[in-house]
Amino acid sequence: MVKKINNTRSANFTLGGITLGFLLSYPFHASFVGGLISSGCSAGMIGGLADWFAVTALFRRPLGIRPSKVLRTEIIPLNRERIFNALADMVQNELLSQEILERKLLAWDFSGVLIRVLQQDQVKQAAEQVLTDLAGDFAQALDPQGVTQSLQDLMQRNINDLELAQTLADVIEFSLKSGQADHLLKTLCRAGDELIAHPVVSKALTAMIEAALLRYGSNNPTRKLVGKFLPAPEVLAQGLITRAKSALRDGTVEQWLKEFILRFISDLRTEPELRESVNRLCHKALAAKLGGTAVTENSASLLKAGAVKLRNDWDQHFEAFKNNPDLRQTVDKTIRNISRKQIEYHHDAIGRLVREGLNPLSNDKLVKLIEDKAGNDLQMIRINGTIVGGLVGMLIYVLGMVLQ
Secondary structure (H helix, E strand, O other): OOOHHHHHHHHHHHHHHHHHHHHHHHOOOHHHHHHHHHHHHHHHHHHHHHHHHHHHHHHHOOOOOOOOHHHHOOOHHHHHHHHHHHHHHHHHHHHHOOOHHHHHHHHHOOOHHHHHHHOOHHHHHHHHHHHHHHHHHHHHOHHHHHHHOOOHHHHHOHHHHHOOOHHHHHHHHHHHHHOOOOOHHHHHHHHHHHOOOOOOHHHHHHHHHHHHHHHHHOOOOHHHHOOOOOOOOHHHHHHHHHHHHHHHHHHHHHHHHHHHHHHHHHHHOOOOOHHHHHHHHHHHHHHHHOOOOHOOOOHHHHHHHHHHHHHHHHHHHEEEEEEEHHHHHHHHHHOOOOOOHHHHHHOOOHHHHHHHOOOOOOOOHHHHHHHHHHHHHHHHHHHHHHHHHHHHHHHHHHHHHHOO
């Protein structure tokens, strides 16, 4: 690994060397060579000192000078809120804008990711536990005999003439208002909490943030410098995961799911295409699954048996899913459509997350963070100022001699 050059030390040596050069050459400034060196060193010294003051004033008070209308010092601490807002705006509207996220959605193989994640043993065990918990929640929240009787009544009618989408919307809305759906939503939140704690999620999110940062700073030095102010991709990913777990546990996601379901109910009642699709799906499911003795069995027992069967036949199911391109395409399209709507509804949450992550930083921590990330590069300003100032001073001296 190549050792990183300490530009602060180099800048101090450069300024010290050119100052020494000025002191040694000044007694000989009457001669052409002495004057040339003395002029170059004096201009370089002035340029280096000016740039030292400018770079230092970004973080603290050089020479103890307080901020004023004439001399601005402690620029970063005094503009802390503006910097946080700018970083949040950059992440939300440039780094992770709606257009970029939607393009990412189009290129992402969701079904492939699902297959890789869900084929792992830990995920299989978690899925079995979720189904078992779900069965218990249904047993507490619903009357299995009543549900069975209702399904039998439906089977006795002409299924194709039923407006099941409207009925489904009414049933879901009633379940939400009566609190019967709360057990299911809590189970889903627990499952989500277990899923995002998996190392695969952290790695995937870190890789996504790294790619976004590289794309953002590509061929643009200013953006690359601004990007250095952000924490490392691993830290950002862990911060997002921590925030997501907190939202899953404090009821935020549960409330969001309720709002999402209510919007789905509204769409189901107002969008003819969606209503027709749901009707076809319900008719097909009822015709295929709700006949015979299966309807008369206890719902919770069915779900528990399904959990065991899912565990035993897990690999077989996913092998069939993997080799079914039509089904995978349907899954990808469905997830994209759902994700696109959620991006539209909740895109401003990205900026809020960034601000909430930055707000705990005190002025001292903010200064230390920026110095660690960009301080070494900023010292190049001092080196360049010293060298360029020296060259300009020598050029002015030569021009003065020629024009005399």
